[in-house]
Amino acid sequence: MSSTIPHVVMYLTRSLFEAGIPATSITTAQIILNASLVAYSSAGVLELTHAPPPAPIFAACLGSGIEWCSWFAALAKGNDKMTVLYGPSFVKVRIGAGPLTDVWAEDAQGSVVRISRGRQTRSPARRFSPVARTIISLPTLHTFNDAASSESSDESDAESDTSSSATVYSLSSPVDSPKALLCPLPSVPAPKRRVAAARPIVTGPRAPAAKRNPTPAAKPQVPTAYLYRGGVTRVMTGGVMLGPHA
Known part of the structure; x- marks a missing residue:
């Protein structure tokens, strides 16, 4: 009340x-x-x-x-x-x-709205709609690790310096929410440094060397004595020297 x-x-x-x-x-x-x-x-x-x-x-x-x-x-x-x-x-x-x-x-009361927890039925107009929505569920990708393939891949990695993980994917029945896949990415070897080819050194034509005339060997100077009246004259390399009387 x-x-x-x-x-x-x-x-x-x-x-x-x-x-x-x-x-x-x-x-x-x-x-x-x-x-x-x-x-x-x-x-x-x-x-x-x-x-x-x-x-x-x-x-x-x-x-x-x-x-x-x-x-x-x-x-x-x-x-x-x-x-x-x-x-x-x-x-x-x-x-x-x-x-x-x-x-x-x-x-x-108009302000009270009852909410039914039961499953709601679709209206006839919506049920027989000419345009139907297609729900596409994505499959889940599962990963399986194969021991044999892992060993063989390890051996090949040692030879080729590249690593990759053997992963086998299988399709399962579609589920509501696809799971995230964690797949290791293959490692890429570092590129080798290339040595650039040496460029040939091109030199221009050399100027001919100047020819030198051979220097005559110095001859030993031999004094030459000349007799003349009144004394002896000795000549050295074309010079005239007067000496004492003999």
Whole structure:
């Protein structure tokens, strides 16, 4: 009932705004009416006529200063009688001789959206759609290490200086999520340095060496003596030397 009474109070007082009742008086009436309905021992039935109303509504009229005749006229819309029924999770009203209508129901709240945990069925338009989506699942690649192939590959690696791992791939049945493959990459030998061919050294023509005339060997100088009157004359390399008398 605690969740129902605020809806009863709202229904009984919302028509007062249209009747031009001051907002302060309406707020006071709502507070008193809410507290009075909580303590009201009736069986959730309010019979309203032009006569004095039930105790909760009458206490709200006295506390807020709103006359009951004006309040009832705003509620009944020209009818002489109306009945308000309320209980756990529902509020219903009957005005005059009209049908019983729902004012509020907990199951009929528009803000509550129920989510079903069951499997949802496709709509016919979507089921028979001319364009169908094709789901392609990728196969999983598994790696198997072969001992024999590993040994042979090791021997060939020693000869060719290249290493590679023997890996055999097999296709299995498609699964939802493909697994990542870790395949070692073959090592590439470092390129050998090439020695550039030596370029031939081309020298230009040499100038002929200057011919040197042979130097005649020096002849020993032999003094030559000439006799003349009065003395002896010695000649050295074409010179004339005078010596003492012999």
